[in-house]
Amino acid sequence: MGEQVLGVQALQFFIASVTAAGFGIAIAAFGCGIAQGIACRSAVEGIARNPESSGKVTVTMIIGLALMESLCIYTLVVALILIYAHPQASAIAALFGAG
Amino acid sequence: MEHPYLFFVKFFELIGLGHFAHSYPHVIYSWVVMIILIVLSAIATKGITMIPTKGQNVLEMIISGLEEFMVSVTGEQGRWLLPLAATVFLYVATCNLIGLIPGCYPPTASLNTTLSCALPVVIFTHIIGLKFHGVKYIKHFLGPVWWMIPIIFPIEVISHLARILSLTFRLFGNIMGHELVLGILMGLAGLFFAPLPIMALGIFVCFVQAFVFFLLSIMYFSGAMEHAH
Numbered sequence: 001m002g003e004q005v006l007g008v009q010a011l012q013f014f015i016a017s018v019t020a021a022g023f024g025i026a027i028a029a030f031g032c033g034i035a036q037g038i039a040c041r042s043a044v045e046g047i048a049r050n051p052e053s054s055g056k057v058t059v060t061m062i063i064g065l066a067l068m069e070s071l072c073i074y075t076l077v078v079a080l081i082l083i084y085a086h087p088q089a090s091a092i093a094a095l096f097g098a099g
Numbered sequence: 100m101e102h103p104y105l106f107f108v109k110f111f112e113l114i115g116l117g118h119f120a121h122s123y124p125h126v127i128y129s130w131v132v133m134i135i136l137i138v139l140s141a142i143a144t145k146g147i148t149m150i151p152t153k154g155q156n157v158l159e160m161i162i163s164g165l166e167e168f169m170v171s172v173t174g175e176q177g178r179w180l181l182p183l184a185a186t187v188f189l190y191v192a193t194c195n196l197i198g199l200i201p202g203c204y205p206p207t208a209s210l211n212t213t214l215s216c217a218l219p220v221v222i223f224t225h226i227i228g229l230k231f232h233g234v235k236y237i238k239h240f241l242g243p244v245w246w247m248i249p250i251i252f253p254i255e256v257i258s259h260l261a262r263i264l265s266l267t268f269r270l271f272g273n274i275m276g277h278e279l280v281l282g283i284l285m286g287l288a289g290l291f292f293a294p295l296p297i298m299a300l301g302i303f304v305c306f307v308q309a310f311v312f313f314l315l316s317i318m319y320f321s322g323a324m325e326h327a328h
Contacts (some may be wrong), residue, residue: 066311070265080279095123 003095011094017086021079028075032068039064106202107131125209132206137175161189165313173316173321180320183223188313191216195274199298208274210267215268220316221259225252228296230321240324262319268314270292273308 043061047054086092107127111120120127143154151159165185170178191207198205206212228236242251277297284294 062307063314065312066307068271070311073276074265074268076276077268077272080275084219 004096013082013088014086014092017082021082023078025075025079026081028072032072036065039068053072103204104202105204124204125206126205128195129206130210131203132190132197136189136193161318170278172226172317176324179319180317183219184313184320185319186314187216187220191270191312192306195303195309198278198299199273199301205274205278207270208278210271210304213267213270214263216270216305216312217263220266220319221263224259224319224323227320230272231324236323252316262315266315270308270312273304277304 039061043057046057105124105128107118107215108124111117112126114123138316139154140158143158147155162181162185165188166181170236194212196204196205196208197203198199198208207216225236228239232238240255241248242255247288280297281294281301284297287293
């Protein structure tokens, strides 16, 4: 009977990890979208103001976008770890097997 | 997720080293990338002439474009860094692009390869700093005023360690995420060519990530070469 309770708790822990992963990546994508939108707006305004600088402005904008994207990617890696490569995965699986 | 079918892993299975090939596909494909880069460069530079044609022309365009961009970021003092920086760019770009060929696994989708690209860059930063400034290189870590040293020094050390992590995880996350999305879309609707738009985005992402790695490397090198604030 105690093993069944442990199995249920292991399942709840896993559900909590996966939910956290889902919300984490959603919040990161939200912030990343706003930030990259601000960068693109400034780049487009700069090009509209001075069309000759379009090459340099575009390269700088792409670099800035890639650096902001990398922050979202860090969150993606953490979410993937929570879902697929959780450090306590074997312990939880053992509890599943018992419960 | 189904087991991927990789050409060179199958080839190694035929030789008899199947167990090694299945556990370390990123090592095998990094060998493939090395062989491709060496063979293409050897073919293009076989008969070097003053007026370039064909393969030599393409290579000259790539290398001179990289060199001019690098000098515009670091100044004339950074011109000697071109071999390391261009090698990093070409290696990372080819590793990323190999992933777009069906049946090939990008080596940079594994943390080992990206860490192996990031560690030499960061360690070389410190070697450059010690070579150019000697013991006074520590001034880079100490900040503008002497009484803020206990706060600034740990922050600078942690930020230098974080450079390794950020370079590694940026490249790994982008390429691994790309591979995961391709795998999931293939499982969902492979027959309807669903992964194709992601592969088109993937070409762009491969070049941009190699370029960002290259740009950050030369910015770290030039930051170590210049005088401390």
